[in-house]
């Protein structure tokens with residue numbers, strides 16, 4: 599399996615197997631769930647990679663050019679790859695997980711009326727729609743594998759239905775007034791909407807956006823007013839932002855803990871709990887709900 603950056607990439611193709619290339623680790627997981635055994639699935643971005651800032655290397659662009667099908671998150675999640683993906687889509691199958699999401703279900707960041715929030719995976723029902731959509735398109739592209747692709751897609755959709763029920767149950771046990779989630783960038787808007795959490799962040803839906811001292815002051819005032827005990831770093835973001843909040847909050851007389859790092863835009867390394875989408879959601883939801891019930 600392909601993991602980190604481009605060094606040491608095994609470029610040998612499996613003879614005769616179509617090459618399916620995913621951009622993010624989440625897209626690769628979706629692809630692996632629905633693809634038939636024997637299909638070759640590779641990911642450009644490894645664990646911990648921030649897709650908003652990811653710039654494809656020459657080797658990445660070559661792999662994309664070689665791919666038979668490309669699967670991406672879409673909605674400008676892969677901000678610096680948008681142009682490359684757009685160019686490739688002129689003569690290659692590029693499937694976006696966001697293509698199956700109804701426009702009315704999309705959310706928009708503050709002051710971002712024209713740019714939908716790409717973090718659809720934090721509402722399990724939306725991710726299910728995205729993965730099922732990719733499964734169906736893949737079945738159309740490979741009709742001789744359609745039986746197995748559609749069976750796997752249905753089976754995974756059932757898994758996601760069970761996950762949705764579990765998340766609803768776990769979050770519903772946290773009293774509504776304590777359902778507050780503070781992280782560094784705004785990845786959890788769909789989660790907030792789906793499971794009744796108030797979301798506060800310093801950065802917007804892309805990690806490219808900047809923040810100022812006034813924003814820090816506002817967030818600290820909020821933490822104090824709402825007696826928020828835990829704020830959460832993210833594995834694909836540097837922790838400095840949250841450390842600055844923690845210090846500013848302590849200076850204002852309100853101490854906050856840093857919770858365990860949440861997996862927001864990238865999965866964990868293989869062999870760990872959060873290495874798959876379902877594992878990542880369970881890990882995050884356990885961390886989020888325990889932090890707020892432990893008080």
Ligand SMILES: [Zn+2]
Pocket residue numbers: 650717783784785803804805862863
């Ligand atoms: Zn993000």
